[in-house]
Amino acid sequence: xxNPDAMVSVEDLALQAGEFxxxxxxxxxxxxxxxxxxxxxxxxxxxxxxxxxGLNTPESGRIHIDGRDVTxxxxxxxxxxxxxxxxxxxxxxxxxxxxxxxxxAHKTGSKEIKERLDAIFEMLDxxxxxxxxxxxxxxxxxxxxxxxxxxxxxPGVLVLDEPLSALDESTCKELMGRLKELHSxxxxxxxHICHRVEEALTLGDTLAIMxxxxxxxxxAPSEIFSRPKNLFVADFLQLPNxxxxxxxxxxxxxxxxxxxxxxxxxxxxxxxxxxxxxxxSLTVSTHHPGEDEGxxxxxxxxxxxxxxxxxxxxxxxxxxxxxxxxxxxxNQWPIGAEVYIKFPRSAIHLLQE
Amino acid sequence: MxxxxxxxxxxxxxxxxxxxLRRVGQWPWVSLGAGAILFAYTGFIxxxxxxxxxxxxxxxxxxxxxxxxxxxxSPDIRYAAWLTLWTSLLSCVLAILFAVPCAxxxxxxxxxxKPLFDMLVDTPIILPxxxxxxxxxxxxxxxxxxxxxxxxxxxxxxxxxxVLAQFLxxxxxxxxTVKSSLDAVDTRLEDVSRTLGWSSAQVFWRVTLPMIRxxxxxxxxxxxxLAMGLYGPLMVFAGTTRQMxxxxxxxxxxxxxxxxxxxxxxxxxxxxxxxxxxLLLFKRLVGGQSLW
Numbered sequence: 001x002x003n004p005d006a007m008v009s010v011e012d013l014a015l016q017a018g019e020f021x022x023x024x025x026x027x028x029x030x031x032x033x034x035x036x037x038x039x040x041x042x043x044x045x046x047x048x049x050x051x052x053x054g055l056n057t058p059e060s061g062r063i064h065i066d067g068r069d070v071t072x073x074x075x076x077x078x079x080x081x082x083x084x085x086x087x088x089x090x091x092x093x094x095x096x097x098x099x100x101x102x103x104x105a106h107k108t109g110s111k112e113i114k115e116r117l118d119a120i121f122e123m124l125d126x127x128x129x130x131x132x133x134x135x136x137x138x139x140x141x142x143x144x145x146x147x148x149x150x151x152x153x154x155p156g157v158l159v160l161d162e163p164l165s166a167l168d169e170s171t172c173k174e175l176m177g178r179l180k181e182l183h184s185x186x187x188x189x190x191x192h193i194c195h196r197v198e199e200a201l202t203l204g205d206t207l208a209i210m211x212x213x214x215x216x217x218x219x220a221p222s223e224i225f226s227r228p229k230n231l232f233v234a235d236f237l238q239l240p241n242x243x244x245x246x247x248x249x250x251x252x253x254x255x256x257x258x259x260x261x262x263x264x265x266x267x268x269x270x271x272x273x274x275x276x277x278x279x280x281s282l283t284v285s286t287h288h289p290g291e292d293e294g295x296x297x298x299x300x301x302x303x304x305x306x307x308x309x310x311x312x313x314x315x316x317x318x319x320x321x322x323x324x325x326x327x328x329x330x331n332q333w334p335i336g337a338e339v340y341i342k343f344p345r346s347a348i349h350l351l352q353e
Numbered sequence: 354m355x356x357x358x359x360x361x362x363x364x365x366x367x368x369x370x371x372x373x374l375r376r377v378g379q380w381p382w383v384s385l386g387a388g389a390i391l392f393a394y395t396g397f398i399x400x401x402x403x404x405x406x407x408x409x410x411x412x413x414x415x416x417x418x419x420x421x422x423x424x425x426x427s428p429d430i431r432y433a434a435w436l437t438l439w440t441s442l443l444s445c446v447l448a449i450l451f452a453v454p455c456a457x458x459x460x461x462x463x464x465x466x467k468p469l470f471d472m473l474v475d476t477p478i479i480l481p482x483x484x485x486x487x488x489x490x491x492x493x494x495x496x497x498x499x500x501x502x503x504x505x506x507x508x509x510x511x512x513x514x515x516v517l518a519q520f521l522x523x524x525x526x527x528x529x530t531v532k533s534s535l536d537a538v539d540t541r542l543e544d545v546s547r548t549l550g551w552s553s554a555q556v557f558w559r560v561t562l563p564m565i566r567x568x569x570x571x572x573x574x575x576x577x578x579l580a581m582g583l584y585g586p587l588m589v590f591a592g593t594t595r596q597m598x599x600x601x602x603x604x605x606x607x608x609x610x611x612x613x614x615x616x617x618x619x620x621x622x623x624x625x626x627x628x629x630x631x632l633l634l635f636k637r638l639v640g641g642q643s644l645w
Contacts, residue, residue: 055544075547082548088541092563105550153549 004067007031007189008052008157013061017047022213025061029157029206034183034190036200039210040236045193046085048210049159052191053082066156076105081150081158081188085165087142089134095145096130102153120148123182140171144178151186160192164199176202197237209233227349231274234351240313241277243320247350256350259318263296264345268352277322278347284314284328289342296348298341302333316341402625405618412615420619429595430604430620437600440512441580444519448527448576449569451520456532457557461540478525485521486586489514514591515598519580526579527572534568535561574635578628 003009008029015022022044029035037045050056052063054075063071070078089098099120103113121127124144134142143163150158163179164172180203183190194200200207201221208218217229228234234242245258247268255262256275263275283289289297300316304323307330313323314331320341333339409420424430458464459471477485492498493509501508508514538561546556562569584602591598593607601620608617 050544053544053548055547074552075544076550076552078548079550080548082545084541084545086539086541088539088545090542090546090560101546102549105555149545149549 003028005030006064007033007066008035008191009062009064010048010052011062011064013048013051013063014059015047015051015056016059017056020044020047020213022047022051025213025215027208027215027218029189029191032187032189034180034192034203034205036204036207037191037193037210038197038200038207038236039195041195043210044213045210046161047213049082049161049191049193052157053080053159054078079153079156081153081155083143083146083150083158083160083163085162087134087146089137089142089145089149091134093133094130095126095132095134095137098134098145099148099152102149106153116152120152123151123185124148124178139167140175143167143175147182151182151188155188157189157191160190162193162195164194165196172199179203209236211236226276226278226280228276228351231351231353234274234276239276240323241279241282242322242351243275243277245273245275245319247271247273247352256348258298258320259300261296261298263298264348264350266350268350271352274351276349276351277320278343278349279324279327281347282324282327282341282343284324284331284333284339284341286333286337286339288340292342294346295342295344300339300341302335302337302339305331305333305335307331402622405622409615409618409622420615421623424616424619424623429599430601432596433599433601433604434623436512436515436598437581437602440515440519440600441577444516444523444580445527445573445577447516447520448524448580449531449573451524452527452531452572452576453562453565453569456528456535457561459528460532460535474528475525477521478529481585482522482583483585483589486518486589489518489521489586489590509590510592510594510598512591512598515587515600518586518590519583522583522586523576523579527576530572530575531565531568534565534571538564570635570638574632577631581624581628 006028010028011026013022013025020042025048037048039045047056051058052065054070054073054077058071061071062069065078065080090101093101096117099117100113103116108116117130118127121130124147126141126144126148129137129141129145134145137145147160147163160179164175167175176199179190179192183203192203204221206218207221207224209216209224211232217224217233224233225237225239228237228239243258245256245263247254247256247266247270249255249270250262250265252265254266254268254270256264256266256268256273258275266273291297298320300318300320302314303317303321304313304315306313314328314333315321315323316339412420455474459467459474464470480488490509493502506513508517542564543556543560546560547553551559582602584600584606587598587600588603588606593599593603599607601624605617605620608614608620
């Protein structure tokens with residue numbers, strides 16, 4: 001049964017491409033959501049969005065867009081705006097002709113094409129490029145033209161394949177702002193592929209993290225950050241609040257230890273484990289905060305402390321060892337100082353290799 | 354002396370830098386070497402052509418013979434020229450009409466036993482050209498071949514046979530040229546166009562064909578040039594009947610075989626002149642860009 005609120009719904013998709021295989025891929029994207037598909041290079045992100053666009057035929061599974069089963073539908077019928085990684089602008093057409101290309105396919109009248117072109121040129125600020133050929137555009141300009149071409153057909157879903165990966169830092173930041181702005185203006189569902197966590201966090205309402213042709217975890221960024229499903233997800237997101245410890249047998253079940261101190265009871269089997277420490281309920285102080293029934297207090301020495309713009313944060317000596325970027329921006333604690341870290345036991349989330 | 358040598362080196366280097374937009378760090382001898390080889394190669398071709406012309410005009414002065422006016426006046430040569438022109442153009446058009454879909458199928462479709470098709474396509478390239486003529490002659494002796502001729506279309510010792518033999522010999526070259534330009538087209542352009550609302554057939558006309566325009570023109574030029582110069586298989590399959598199946602390359606061969614070197618060379622020079630003119634025209638057709 002397809003969720004009526006879902007704009008895109010992928011159920012149990014499997015697809016083979018050469019040696020590579022997508023398997024058991026299932027997720028839904030709500031109407032108007034900014035969905036980020038995140039994962040290392042070669043994990044199958046592009047293959048997955050190509051299947052959504054209709055450029056690859058799945059072996060099994062279903063794809064629904066706006067309630068319609070599009071699994072075997074021609075790409076032309078899906079009304080998906082696709083911006084591939086290399087932009088794929090037609091080199092023999094001008095910017096204006098490239099953007100109008102999709103409109104011509106939909107038998108749009110010349111007056112309407114002109115109005116739509118003007119709207120796109122204004123929205124993306126590319127009016128001055130209209131008579132230029134793609135070979136004479138910069139990377140950022142090509143990106144905007146490809147975006148304009150995809151938006152011109154008024155798509156229900158806009159698919160962006162690594163749109164910012166080939167751009168320099170400042171163009172990238174500018175385009176991130178523009179994408180966010182466009183998303184709120186258009187109320188279109190966005191699917192955005194990327195491999196950079198910062199980009200994903202800035203733009204996404206929902207993240208899905210992929211590895212080796214499978215979705216490892218999907219959900220709101222805050223949920224994934226506080227409860228990553230496994231160590232791969234935690235590592236890929238470069239979670240700063242990951243503490244290495246060990247699960248040992250105790251009298252009433254297993255217990256997770258950091259720096260030898262018991263932290264939380266757990267069902268996780270004995271052996272090395274990692275604890276995701278909840279940042280929202282964590283306090284650091286130079287005086288002992290006092291024991292509290294449901295809380296853990298760990299003692300650590302400060303190994304690195306920077307309040308400057310470059311990598312601001314705290315890193316500790318022991319197993320906790322994590323960096324807390326920007327949580328204590330105005331602290332004056334010197335390196336080597338002993339501090340007490342306090343957080344609720346129940347909030348810790350354990351992961352194993 | 355050393356200073357002059359050094360200056361010569363620097364000036365030559367500067368010349369190649371200016372004219373080849375040499376990349377930073379590129380070894381200067383690479384540009385010098387490549388430039389020198391290009392000059393030597395094209396120079397050799399120019400000398401060969403010049404030698405032919407010198408031979409023709411010096412011989413003309415000695416004997417008073419006017420080879421050029423002779424060949425223009427000869428009805429046999431005029432007929433052969435016209436036959437060469439229309440048969441080579443027709444076989445070039447046919448070669449392109451077959452090359453484009455075949456190259457598309459080889460480049461884009463998942464065909465079982467593709468290497469086998471690939472090899473069969475190239476077979477006329479590997480075969481000695483004269484064997485193509487013999488093979489055609491043998492084929493038209495079979496029941497199928499006789500059946501085709503029975504339909505009213507005469508190939509053996511007929512102008513249609515010239516077109517068929519030329520088509521067989523030149524189409525693999527056209528196909529290879531078109532296929533290499535098709536392989537170079539980013540299939541993502543076609544993919545994106547399909548998502549924009551165009552069907553696969555429309556994408557072929559509106560995206561793929563314009564993208565391989567230069568490849569098609571280049572393939573056509575190669576096919577036409579090869580067809581113009583072909584004579585071995587034509588002599589075997591279509592014969593050398595004057596005012597019927599004699600094409601210009603056959604005329605050259607026949608003139609040479611009876612020792613009329615001057616007439617043969619005059620025909621050659623006229624062919625070279627018109628071929629060069631056609632090449633220039635084709636280059637204009639693709640917008641002054643390089644054909645291949």
